[in-house]
Structure formats: structure tokens, C-alpha cells
Amino acid sequence: MIQQAVGQDSPSTSEPRHHEVAIVGSGFSGLCAAINLRKAGIDDFVIFERGDSIGGTWRDNTYPGCHCDVPSYLYSFSFEPGRWSRKFGSQPEIREYLEHCTDKYDIRRHVELEQAIVALEYDEGKGIWRGETESGRQFTARSVIAAGGGLSNPAIPDIAGLDTFEGETWHSAQWNHDCDLRGKRVAVIGTGASAIQFVPAIQPEVGELHLFQRTAPWVLPKPDRPFKKWERFLLESVPPLARLYRFLIYWTLELRLIGFLKNVKLMDQVRKFGLAHIRRSIRDPELRQLVAPDFTPGCKRILMSNDYYQSLDQPNVALTNAGVAEIRPHAVVTGDGREIPVDVIIFGTGFKVHDHAGKIDIVGRGGRTLKAVMNESAEAYLGTTVHGFPNLFVATGPNTGLGHTSLLYMIEAQVHYMLQCIRKIRDNGLARFEVKKDVQDAYNAELQKKLAGSVWATGCKSWYLDDNGHNTTLYPDYTFRFRAATRHLDLSAYDTRPPLHEIKHRRRVGDLVNELHPTA
Numbered sequence: 001m002i003q004q005a006v007g008q009d010s011p012s013t014s015e016p017r018h019h020e021v022a023i024v025g026s027g028f029s030g031l032c033a034a035i036n037l038r039k040a041g042i043d044d045f046v047i048f049e050r051g052d053s054i055g056g057t058w059r060d061n062t063y064p065g066c067h068c069d070v071p072s073y074l075y076s077f078s079f080e081p082g083r084w085s086r087k088f089g090s091q092p093e094i095r096e097y098l099e100h101c102t103d104k105y106d107i108r109r110h111v112e113l114e115q116a117i118v119a120l121e122y123d124e125g126k127g128i129w130r131g132e133t134e135s136g137r138q139f140t141a142r143s144v145i146a147a148g149g150g151l152s153n154p155a156i157p158d159i160a161g162l163d164t165f166e167g168e169t170w171h172s173a174q175w176n177h178d179c180d181l182r183g184k185r186v187a188v189i190g191t192g193a194s195a196i197q198f199v200p201a202i203q204p205e206v207g208e209l210h211l212f213q214r215t216a217p218w219v220l221p222k223p224d225r226p227f228k229k230w231e232r233f234l235l236e237s238v239p240p241l242a243r244l245y246r247f248l249i250y251w252t253l254e255l256r257l258i259g260f261l262k263n264v265k266l267m268d269q270v271r272k273f274g275l276a277h278i279r280r281s282i283r284d285p286e287l288r289q290l291v292a293p294d295f296t297p298g299c300k301r302i303l304m305s306n307d308y309y310q311s312l313d314q315p316n317v318a319l320t321n322a323g324v325a326e327i328r329p330h331a332v333v334t335g336d337g338r339e340i341p342v343d344v345i346i347f348g349t350g351f352k353v354h355d356h357a358g359k360i361d362i363v364g365r366g367g368r369t370l371k372a373v374m375n376e377s378a379e380a381y382l383g384t385t386v387h388g389f390p391n392l393f394v395a396t397g398p399n400t401g402l403g404h405t406s407l408l409y410m411i412e413a414q415v416h417y418m419l420q421c422i423r424k425i426r427d428n429g430l431a432r433f434e435v436k437k438d439v440q441d442a443y444n445a446e447l448q449k450k451l452a453g454s455v456w457a458t459g460c461k462s463w464y465l466d467d468n469g470h471n472t473t474l475y476p477d478y479t480f481r482f483r484a485a486t487r488h489l490d491l492s493a494y495d496t497r498p499p500l501h502e503i504k505h506r507r508r509v510g511d512l513v514n515e516l517h518p519t520a
């Protein structure tokens with residue numbers, strides 16, 4: 001609960017500063033919002049970043065081999081094509097791209113680093129948001145963009161005895177670069193999107209690598225290679241060519257959605273392709289069996305790698321699907337009772353995706369927290385606005401995730417939509433701009449109907465689904481449809497109210513008119 005009112009003396013070092021917009025997080029979404037606010041002539045905004053530099057998930061994930069699995073000419077802003085050395089950008093390149101955008105669009109002066117928000121609350125009386133950071137910096141804002149991202153809080157499983165382990169242990173998103181892995185016995189838990197990238201990167205140097213696989217993922221070849229010099233020259237110096245290349249990537253990926261959404265039978269072709277990739281890459285027949293997935297491709301994210309399978313087929317690697325029963329001071333015990341001595345344990349176990357608001361308790365109307373509302377049922381309108389949370393915009397909110405193409409396409413569409421709302425709020429001094437409950441409900445009922453026939457509902461257990469089995473993460477339609485839905489703001493979807501003092505003023509004027517003209 002934030003007690004401090006705007007303009008009152010603050011017990012902390014500074015008074016609350018007011019901003020038209022406060023952005024939480026400086027990853028792709030936060031930066032995209034900031035750049036577009038500036039383009040729209042709204043300069044009075046701040047970005048609060050909990051880390052010591054900008055970049056979100058692409059700053060945090062520094063694990064060896066970290067790459068994007070979406071081609072970079074689509075995994076970049078449409079207005080800033082970037083300069084890419086290869087088809088699929090590496091983490092250092094993507095991070096550099098984000099730094100470049102921050103400077104080029106003059107965003108850095110808006111960023112406050114190491115300012116983790118610890119409280120954020122909507123003041124119904126004044127129609128503003130009040131917030132405070134860990135260091136005691138207080139602020140108010142008419143609108144808030146929550147751009148903390150879904151992949152920001154690492155998930156480490158609660159395994160018996162983990163706290164007794166005497167070696168080094170870390171999560172893939174918090175890589176310990178000080179620990180020299182050469183010759184060490186390393187346990188890796190998880191075989192998801194991150195693990196299939198760092199396992200081949202560390203395999204040649206470690207002494208032993210024990211990989212704990214719970215579910216074998218579908219892994220396809222990655223059509224990656226460095227750009228030739230002349231290709232780079234043309235893409236970087238002839239902008240229409242870069243746009244055409246982006247356009248072709250977009251449609252190639254978008255067409256894949258037919259198999260995910262409309263005709264799941266088409267995924268049989270992916271299955272054949274995936275099994276052939278296993279046969280080509282692995283000689284050991286037992287290992288081939290172990291890594292063969294048993295669910296419909298696409299139900300969980302389809303991964304891409306040209307060296308993951310080969311790295312498993314090496315003498316210093318042992319893959320088990322027996323599970324982890326327990327961790328001892330110097331060993332991992334498998335589900336079938338084998339004690340495997342290890343020096344290091346690395347978790348590639350994903351993120352707390354369903355913890356929507358991260359660690360921030362965003363308190364909306366009536367004291368309800370976004371966390372509690374989302375835990376009950378993670379729903380938003382257009383993945384962006386949530387009933388009960390006026391003037392709040394959630395970037396990459398519920399059902400905006402994708403399994404087939406670039407999330408940046410969705411982010412740009414969302415930001416375009418937010419900007420229309422924020423302009424309306426600013427131009428009309430709106431204290432309350434809140435999506436109507438029935439509009440939000442109808443939107444989500446439609447989403448769930450579409451999801452029912454999709455590949456994501458074919459029975460696998462994935463982080464796309466919440467604890468109740470609802471898919472609250474993926475957008476079940478073509479991304480151009482999302483763009484069309486967010487292109488124009490339909491005001492009838494929202495309850496809008498001017499600030500309280502204006503309502504009182506209008507009432508006073510109304511009373512006066514009634515006194516003078518009682519029948520009016």
C-alpha cells in the first residue's frame with residue numbers, strides 16, 4: 001500500500017515525480033513502446049528497469065550458444081532492420097541491436113536502471129497510478145505499460161536436497177561465467193529451447209555431461225548460416241530489399257500456422273522430418289529411441305538445431321529420462337535410484353510464465369491485484385487491457401504468445417494499439433480508461449473456441465497451459481488478424497471517465513442549470 005500522495009512531503013529522499021506514462025521493463029516491448037511514444041510526440045515518460053542495463057531477456061540470457069530461433073530480419077523492429085551477420089542472430093548481436101535502438105531513438109535519457117518496482121497501485125480518487133521502486137523512488141503516472149515479459153523469472157524445480165548440493169548450480173538465464181566447466185562433471189536438467197542450445201556449446205569442454213530429459217522435444221534442422229558479404233551489403237544498403245526479405249520470411253512462417261491451427265494432420269510431415277533428423281544425426285539406436293518425441297509436433301514449441309543431436313551422441317554424454325529423485329551434496333540421484341556424482345548442476349527448466357505480473361503486485365480498482373486476477377484466470381482484451389485495471393497496458397499479455405513466428409510482430413501491433421489508448425487518455429485527461437467486462441469475456445470465449453481445435457490442444461503438457469489446462473499464452477490465429485484487430489481503437493469496448501474534480505465541476509454546473517431551469 002502506497003501511502004504517499006502526490007505533492008505531499010515524502011519520507012524518502014525525493015517527492016513523487018509525475019509522468020504521463022511509466023513503462024516497466026526495457027526489453028523489446030518496453031523499448032518499442034518508448035520509441036513509439038517519442039514518435040507520437042509524447043516525451044514525458046520513464047522506463048523503470050530492474051537490471052543494470054537495458055535488454056530484458058536478451059540481456060539476461062548469456063548462456064553459451066544463445067541464439068534466436070526466428071530469423072533476425074523478422075526478429076527486429078519493422079522500422080529498424082538492423083545489421084545481422086547471419087540469418088539467425090546470436091544473443092550478443094541482438095543485445096547490441098537493442099542498445100543501438102536505445103541510442104538511435106534517444107531513449108536512454110528516459111531509462112532509470114536498477115529501479116525494480118516494488119509497489120504499483122491505482123488511485124481511484126485521482127485516476128492515476130502511484131508507484132515506488134526498491135530504492136524508494138516514488139512516482140505517479142497517468143498510464144502504465146507493464147512490459148516485464150513472460151520469460152523474466154527463472155523457474156527452478158523444487159527438488160529434494162537441492163539446498164544440500166555443495167557444487168555450483170545455476171539457471172540458464174543466470175549463467176555463471178566465472179565457473180570453468182573444463183573437465184567438470186555437469187548435470188543439465190531440462191531439454192527445452194535453451195538447453196538444446198547450450199548443451200552442444202559446453203559438451204566439447206566438459207568431462208561428463210549428464211542430461212536429464214523429462215520430455216523429448218521435436219528438434220528440426222536450423223536453416224542458419226552467415227550472410228555472404230555481398231548479401232549483407234545489399235540487405236544493409238538497399239532498404240526495399242531488406243523489406244522484401246522480411247516480407248518473404250513473414251509469409252513463409254505465417255503459412256506454417258495452417259498446420260498448427262487448421263489442419264493438425266499436416267504436422268505428420270513435420271514428424272517425418274523430425275525423425276529423419278534424428279536418424280541422420282545419431283548413430284546409437286538406443287539414443288535415437290530415447291530422443292524420439294511422443295507427442296504431436298507443435299504441441300510444445302518446435303525447436304531448431306544442427307548440433308544438438310550430434311552432441312548427445314558423444315562418449316562424454318549420458319542422457320536419461322529416469323527423472324531426478326533427489327540431490328545429494330555431490331550427486332544427483334535418478335528416479336531409478338542411480339547416484340551420479342557431479343560437480344555442477346545447470347537448470348534449463350524454463351520460466352515462471354504463469355506468474356504474469358512477475359514479482360510486482362499491481363493493485364487495481366477495489367484493491368485487487370493483477371497477480372490474483374491472472375492466477376484465477378489469465379485473460380485480457382487483445383492481450384493488452386484488463387478489466388479492473390484502468391489505464392494499464394500489458395505488453396505480451398495473455399494469449400499474445402506465438403509458436404510459429406516472431407513475437408516482435410505482435411509487440412508492434414500491441415504498441416500501436418496502446419498508443420491510441422494513451423493518446424485518448426492524455427488528450428481527454430481521462431482518469432479511467434477500462435475495458436468492459438463483457439467485452440473482455442466475449443473476446444476470451446472466442447479465443448478459447450479457436451484454441452480447442454489447435455495442435456496445442458492435442459494432449460501434451462506444456463507451459464502454454466495453466467494449472468487448469470487452459471491455454472492462456474498463445475494467440476490462436478494468424479498474426480495479421482491480430483494486427484487488424486489492434487489497428488483501430490473501438491472506444492465502445494471501454495468505460496471512460498474524466499477525473500473526479502471534472503465530474504464534480506460538471507455536477508455543479510448541472511445543478512445550477514437545474515435550479516435555473518427546473519424542467520430542463
Ligand code: NAP
Pocket residue numbers: 067068069070151157158172189190191192193194195212213214215301348349350351461462463
Ligand atoms: P522450456 O523450453 O520450457 O524447457 C524447459 C525444460 O525443462 C523442458 O525440457 C522441461 O521438461 C524441463 N523441466 C521443467 N521442469 C522440470 C522438472 N521439474 N524436472 C525435469 N525437467 C523439467 O524452457 P527454456 O528452454 O528456458 O525456454 C523457455 C522459452 O524461452 C521457450 O519456450 C522459448 O519461447 C523461449 N526461448 C526462445 C529462444 C529463441 O531462440 N527464440 C531460445 C531459448 C528460449 P518438459 O518438457 O517435460 O516440461
